[in-house]
Amino acid sequence: MVLLAEGGTSMNDASAQKPFGLFERMLALRYLRATRKGAGVSFITVVAFLGIMLSVATLIVVMSVMQGFRVTLLDQLLGVNGHVYVQPSDGLLPDDEDYISRLTAAPGVTRAVPVLKVEAYAVNGQLGQAPVFIQGVSREDLFTLEEVTGPRSLRSGSFEGYGETEEDGIIIASGVAAKLRAGAGDYVTLVTGRQRQTPFGTLPTTEKTYRVDAVFQVGNSEYDGILAYMPLEQAQLFSGKKGQVTEVEVRVEEPLQIDSYLAGIEEAAGNSVFVIDWRSRFSSFFNALEVERFAVRIILFMIIAMATLLILMGLVMLVKDKKADIAILRTIGAPGGSVLRIFLMTGAMIGVSGAVSGVVLGSLIASNIPAIETFLSGALGIDLFAADIYYLAQIPVRIDPEEIAGVLLFTLAVTLICSLIPAWRASRLDPVEALRYE
Incomplete structure (x- = not known):
């Protein structure tokens, strides 16, 4: 028995039988589309994509601003003051x-x-x-x-x-x-x-x-x-x-x-002298800055993790919606590993596209934060970044490629973990039980 898909792809095609081959990619892509029966699944997919994109963008913007604060304040501190201070004991x-x-x-x-x-x-x-x-x-x-x-x-x-x-x-x-x-x-x-x-x-x-x-x-x-x-x-x-x-x-x-x-x-x-370095003299200030930076990073990473849970929810519903399709695939000879990869790629597509879109959006916003702040201050008639409160004359931004790479890797890792659970359940589905009530 031969399964024909769009474009004439069949289970007998050698390229289609390869892991992550054309057949598996084609089905993973089709499962992202809306169907009359699975409209709710498609809606969750869109929400998951938007959640990951906005979470990643927010994390990049916040971390770029905080890194900008750290670097700018450090440059000013070391530019105005010395690096080591030799002071008399009396x-x-x-x-x-x-x-x-x-x-x-x-x-x-x-x-x-x-x-x-x-x-x-x-x-x-x-x-x-x-x-x-x-x-x-x-x-x-x-x-x-x-x-x-x-x-x-x-x-x-x-x-x-x-x-x-x-x-x-x-x-x-x-x-x-x-x-x-x-x-x-x-x-x-x-x-x-x-x-x-x-x-x-x-x-x-x-x-x-x-x-x-x-x-x-x-x-x-x-x-x-x-x-x-x-x-x-x-x-x-x-x-x-x-x-x-x-x-x-x-x-x-x-x-x-x-x-x-x-x-x-x-x-x-x-x-008869004290030798003090700049870290000791300004330790309380920069320790507070580092603690705040670490805490905000943890909070935003948790937001990304929560957004990826929508992928888990969407795939669980998708597996339930596609039980008959999975049973037919298993009946005509598709191995469990192939089914697992199909649903794993479905979740990965959402995560990758959301993460990449978030990086692009976050980088664009971070690059234009001073202009955005100036526009909003003028439009609202208030100083959104008062120098006497925030120390600096304008919002500092420093986009760190290593930070962006870390955000991407974390997002993709959590996405794969969330996708793996429903994909594994789909690969273990019994075709007889799935088709009994169809």
Whole structure:
């Protein structure tokens, strides 16, 4: 007995009898189509496809944004701050060139930057006032901070006069400038808690007027709202700590592999100092970010797993609907393995098409998130991504091919597992029992 299918394919055809051959692929594809009797099965198939597609797309978008947050924040943190901090155990460090040279000579170190940090309060007459965290660094060291002096960071003024003009000047972040209502060329007064001797007695604070040489923007609201830079000698005079620094910021070749440099830096730093790496200083922040990223990933993977359960449900109903067809196939000689592969391919087609469509949709959305956010903010009249809440000036996105590959593999694996159960039951179906009531 010969079974003829569309296009004249028969069970006697050698190519049709091969595992995953033309005959099996043809039947798997036909079982995805709607029939009058199996309209409900087709509807579940469509829902399963849409569920997997939207779940995969959502996972890709969310993970791309979270990866963008992580990479952007890490770049800003390591761009503005050092990678290893050498701090005195008591008091301040001397501004010693020999000591700085010794640290620079440590293996893997690219630069050692002496920094004097001063907390102050800035006042621009009656226009505005703001707390500032002054970083006293030399002109040469300032220009190594790409996040501060890079071409994309300058908002007004110029960095060229930093530390070279006779007039005392500072550069301030955009958030500080906004609070002070000051721009390049304006004058602001800085007030610090250092006691000052005068002919009228001791004053509890010291204040001095500086010209704003430039306004920069890092793109992080936390840094932009408080940072200011001043030449190191000026900062020492202003704070009354001449010849001293708060710490030495050491920069290395590969900050993500900081453990390989710590021993050499500690040896060069000597005793009576603390050597702290960037992971320890900012550990709570990035640990929270990693935990949140892991938790969201688990939740979204569970959503994908739930969507693939619709494939299981659809195939169970399909097997029940196609009992007679399966019985006929087994009667004319189709082996159980062939039946198993037919239904396995039916489920796999739904999973593969849904996963691939989800990857395409998710990548398109992730690539255009800044434009989408701008459009929605304008249409709704609200700021959907406020910099003072989310730290960054715009939504960061970093599409990671490895993440996408992992999502695809997970989706396909769960799809095959969910498809295997009803496919195995179909392959074990007894033809006599299936045809008894037909």
